[in-house]
Amino acid sequence: MDKQRRILERGTVAVDNGKITSVEKTGEVKGKHKAERVIDARGRIVLPGLICSHTHLYGMLLRGAHLDIDPPTDFSQILQRVWWPMDEAMTTSDAYASALIGCLDFLKTGTTCFADTYSGPNSIHLSLDYIAKAVRQVGIRGILAYEATERHSPEEGVKGIEENVRFIEKVGKEREKKVKGMFSIHASFTVSDQLMKSVRQLADKYETSVTIHASEGLGDLYHNIEKYGKRTVKRLHDVGVLGPDVVLAHCVQLNDDEIDIVRKTGAKVAHNPMSNMLNAVGVAPILKMLKEGIRVGLGNDGYIFDGFENIRTTFLLHKVHHRDPRVMDLQTVLEMATIKGAELYGLEKEIGSLEAGKRADIIVIKPDVLPTPLTPQSVLGHLVNTVDGGDVQTVIVDGEILMENRKVLSVNEEGVNAIAQRAAEKLWERLGVIKPHVEYPRGSSNIIMFDQGKV
Numbered sequence: 001m002d003k004q005r006r007i008l009e010r011g012t013v014a015v016d017n018g019k020i021t022s023v024e025k026t027g028e029v030k031g032k033h034k035a036e037r038v039i040d041a042r043g044r045i046v047l048p049g050l051i052c053s054h055t056h057l058y059g060m061l062l063r064g065a066h067l068d069i070d071p072p073t074d075f076s077q078i079l080q081r082v083w084w085p086m087d088e089a090m091t092t093s094d095a096y097a098s099a100l101i102g103c104l105d106f107l108k109t110g111t112t113c114f115a116d117t118y119s120g121p122n123s124i125h126l127s128l129d130y131i132a133k134a135v136r137q138v139g140i141r142g143i144l145a146y147e148a149t150e151r152h153s154p155e156e157g158v159k160g161i162e163e164n165v166r167f168i169e170k171v172g173k174e175r176e177k178k179v180k181g182m183f184s185i186h187a188s189f190t191v192s193d194q195l196m197k198s199v200r201q202l203a204d205k206y207e208t209s210v211t212i213h214a215s216e217g218l219g220d221l222y223h224n225i226e227k228y229g230k231r232t233v234k235r236l237h238d239v240g241v242l243g244p245d246v247v248l249a250h251c252v253q254l255n256d257d258e259i260d261i262v263r264k265t266g267a268k269v270a271h272n273p274m275s276n277m278l279n280a281v282g283v284a285p286i287l288k289m290l291k292e293g294i295r296v297g298l299g300n301d302g303y304i305f306d307g308f309e310n311i312r313t314t315f316l317l318h319k320v321h322h323r324d325p326r327v328m329d330l331q332t333v334l335e336m337a338t339i340k341g342a343e344l345y346g347l348e349k350e351i352g353s354l355e356a357g358k359r360a361d362i363i364v365i366k367p368d369v370l371p372t373p374l375t376p377q378s379v380l381g382h383l384v385n386t387v388d389g390g391d392v393q394t395v396i397v398d399g400e401i402l403m404e405n406r407k408v409l410s411v412n413e414e415g416v417n418a419i420a421q422r423a424a425e426k427l428w429e430r431l432g433v434i435k436p437h438v439e440y441p442r443g444s445s446n447i448i449m450f451d452q453g454k455v
């Protein structure tokens with residue numbers, strides 16, 4: 001993923017002090033470096049860690065839940081009947097538990113950096129500290145935000161923004177390397193123009209990114225047309241919130257005029273194909289955006305955390321949507337999951353490729369089943385069509401080995417699973433969903449559930 005998009009057959013990546021110091025052909029590198037540690041990756045694929053441009057770690061706690069509700073018929077009802085009751089039941093301990101299991105899933109499937117938006121109207125204050133604690137324990141990178149919304153009241157919006165300001169100042173003071181803060185606005189149909197203007201001013205002041213769900217379902221579009229007489233992206237533009245530091249999630253319902261606004265303002269787009277399919281909202285006009293030079297990254301929106309599944313879905317979805325197998329190529333989807341994701345959050349000088357000078361975020365992949373030879377010509381095809389997250393053997397973030405030969409070194413996996421399952425069980429009970437009976441693994445765990453307020 002360097003500028004020339006080179007594929008090295010028999011290459012060597014040298015790492016020192018958390019940074020990549022060289023990427024060369026193995027023959028050229030011999031004798032140049034004295035390594036304390038050598039990882040033999042012969043027969044394997046070495047790739048920059050994947051970047052998830054949009055997620056909700058708390059979505060993990062709803063996996064497999066049997067909801068006793070009338071099946072939602074559209075995206076607005078999915079929010080009303082599923083996500084909003086759930087986020088209202090969330091505690092900061094749940095935020096911690098979901099972040100632990102979400103980060104573990106990311107680590108085990110090769111994602112080394114993600115942008116998360118947390119929502120929990122009854123657990124706003126300190127929520128980002130709880131999530132950050134989990135991110136640090138697992139050891140990958142996280143860009144974290146609380147989702148400001150005025151769903152219940154304007155005060156709720158203020159509290160959400162305040163949590164972001166508090167967290168951005170805190171991580172700034174502590175000069176965090178792996179955890180960053182940003183601002184998040186839920187969506188234009190749950191916030192006022194005033195809230196968006198406030199966030200714009202604060203993002204300028206703190207020089208951080210802003211993320212907004214934009215035109216995901218038709219409800220967002222119709223709300224803006226009926227109440228403001230304009231389409232969603234036009235309203236965001238007229239309010240003045242758009243700019244190169246803005247990441248718009250979804251952008252499913254955009255027309256050509258709105259795509260033009262996104263391009264002109266330099267705003268970026270996080271594409272979440274699997275979530276869009278799950279919620280049946282439609283197919284985002286990604287090909288048009290790419291043609292216009294808009295930067296598009298890949299997100300999971302809290303649904304499937306394996307980046308390779310999201311890569312494969314993106315590869316397939318646009319082909320069938322346009323009934324043309326030529327429209328989405330291997331290179332483009334892999335870029336969306338790596339270097340483009342870094343560009344979305346202004347991190348392209350730090351991560352997203354294997355190049356000297358960048359942070360050492362590296363994954364080593366060994367396909368479990370390899371039906372055809374692995375060559376420089378076939379490697380992209382294998383990455384998109386053969387590999388899944390379970391083939392990721394070793395993960396390095398900032399030069400630190402977090403998983404080696406599929407053994408997670410940073411946290412106790414059983415402990416993390418137990419914490420998440422306990423939190424989900426209690427959450428489901430609060431939601432009046434089901435009464436699960438699960439035996440939890442007991443024994444040593446290097447993670448201790450802590451009381452609220454002690455972060």
Ligand SMILES: [Zn+2]
Binds near residue numbers: 056
């Ligand atoms: Zn989302």
